[in-house]
Amino acid sequence: MPVARTLRGIGRRTIDAVWRIGLATRFFAQILLYSGNSFRRFHLIVRELFSTGVMSLIIIVVAGLFVGMVLGLQGYETLKRYGSESALGVMVALGLVRELGPVVAALLFASRAGSAMTAEIGLMKATEQISAMEMMAVNPIARIVAPRFWAGVISMPLLAALFSAMGVFGGYFVGVVQIGVDEGSFWSQMQAAVDFRHDVMNGVLKSFVFGTVVTIIALFEGYDAPPTAEGVSGATTRTVVTSSLAILMLDFILTAMMFGGS
Amino acid sequence: MERTTLDLWVGIFVVAGIAALVMLAMKVGNLSTYNVSETYQVHAYFDNIGGLKPKASIKSAGVLVGRVTEITLDSTTYKAKVTMSLDKRYQFPKDTFANINTAGLLGEQYIGLNPGGDTENLAPNGEIKRTQSAMVLEDLIGKFIYSKAEEPAK
Numbered sequence: 097m098p099v100a101r102t103l104r105g106i107g108r109r110t111i112d113a114v115w116r117i118g119l120a121t122r123f124f125a126q127i128l129l130y131s132g133n134s135f136r137r138f139h140l141i142v143r144e145l146f147s148t149g150v151m152s153l154i155i156i157v158v159a160g161l162f163v164g165m166v167l168g169l170q171g172y173e174t175l176k177r178y179g180s181e182s183a184l185g186v187m188v189a190l191g192l193v194r195e196l197g198p199v200v201a202a203l204l205f206a207s208r209a210g211s212a213m214t215a216e217i218g219l220m221k222a223t224e225q226i227s228a229m230e231m232m233a234v235n236p237i238a239r240i241v242a243p244r245f246w247a248g249v250i251s252m253p254l255l256a257a258l259f260s261a262m263g264v265f266g267g268y269f270v271g272v273v274q275i276g277v278d279e280g281s282f283w284s285q286m287q288a289a290v291d292f293r294h295d296v297m298n299g300v301l302k303s304f305v306f307g308t309v310v311t312i313i314a315l316f317e318g319y320d321a322p323p324t325a326e327g328v329s330g331a332t333t334r335t336v337v338t339s340s341l342a343i344l345m346l347d348f349i350l351t352a353m354m355f356g357g358s
Numbered sequence: 359m360e361r362t363t364l365d366l367w368v369g370i371f372v373v374a375g376i377a378a379l380v381m382l383a384m385k386v387g388n389l390s391t392y393n394v395s396e397t398y399q400v401h402a403y404f405d406n407i408g409g410l411k412p413k414a415s416i417k418s419a420g421v422l423v424g425r426v427t428e429i430t431l432d433s434t435t436y437k438a439k440v441t442m443s444l445d446k447r448y449q450f451p452k453d454t455f456a457n458i459n460t461a462g463l464l465g466e467q468y469i470g471l472n473p474g475g476d477t478e479n480l481a482p483n484g485e486i487k488r489t490q491s492a493m494v495l496e497d498l499i500g501k502f503i504y505s506k507a508e509e510p511a512k
Contacts, residue, residue: 139361142368150371189386254375261378264386283385288415292387300379 149251164266188267197260217318252307408492
């Protein structure tokens with residue numbers, strides 16, 4: 097019966113998906129449970145902050161600058177039609193602080209740091225370093241996973257803020273320095289329109305959520321990867337795909353909750 | 359990598375991130391212009407507030423003196439009740455005139471206060487009695503068209 101076979105296939109996939117969600121949730125709970133240990137040994141987090149945060153600095157700064165410059169150019173072209181070029185600062189700043197900063201920084205973070213995390217942990221598992229740790233009565237979650245998690249959660253909002261700041265600067269460079277929009281109105285209209293709590297803090301909150309989700313996905317995929325070369329490569333791909341989709345979908349939900357209907 | 363250089367780089371990263379956040383708050387956002395000074399509330403009734411929104415600015419002689427805190431509809435008079443909080447530093451006479459202005463032709467709307475000549479000042483929770491409604495562009499266009507139609511054809 098082909099119908100029964102199809103149904104069985106759907107059923108198996110659903111069960112697998114639920115199973116994996118359950119595993120990921122237990123994994124998350126375990127990370128939170130063992131976080132106390134890694135905060136006591138803070139240098140572990142510092143080392144991970146270096147490889148996730150500091151190493152992502154260049155890509156974030158350069159990408160932010162260019163996104164801001166493109167926003168400045170495109171925004172100017174559109175705003176010029178309505179004779180409101182002075183609102184360029186508002187457009188660039190709101191676009192970056194609310195949306196582009198958190199989202200693009202998180203996408204870059206997922207492909208730059210998240211994939212590295214998955215590959216590292218997956219390879220540790222493949223070369224049985226994680227089993228060796230367990231043999232030595234060292235909890236691999238407390239020693240390896242939790243510091244990476246906190247490093248990701250801490251560095252993501254900072255990276256998003258850097259991205260937005262660089263983007264505003266890029267928009268300023270194109271709009272004011274190159275095209276010649278009035279500098280005073282660029283900044284003052286921006287300050288009048290961007291609210292600290294409503295816009296800036298909601299952006300920070302968004303990037304905090306994205307940081308948590310991306311890091312969890314990356315760590316779980318690594319920890320759950322089949323211990324083969326193929327398994328690690330598949331897990332790395334899944335990290336990038338799943339976390340990118342999760343970022344974009346969560347962004348819609350968060351935006352609807354924060355800015356929708358007001 | 360050595361521990362000290364590692365710490366240094368992470369320190370630079372964290373400081374740069376926080377500096378970016380502070381820049382977003384101060385230079386991009388409005389935290390630097392946040393009213394920390396004390397305010398007092400007054401309210402006014404308008405026939406039509408047009409597109410006025412909460413947190414719209416209140417200006418006198420072009421200077422920002424307060425913000426609109428609440429807009430409700432009075433259910434007995436069917437007028438819009440606009441509550442505004444004004445900076446304590448600025449006191450206005452009782453017969454101050456409040457009108458809803460528009461910044462630019464299609465810009466956002468704000469309340470302009472024109473002080474009158476009364477010797478007594480507005481009390482906290484007082485009412486601004488003399489108001490003028492928002493200029494609604496559609497009404498103006500409608501008036502213009504009617505006045506054109508009334509002109510004798512040449």
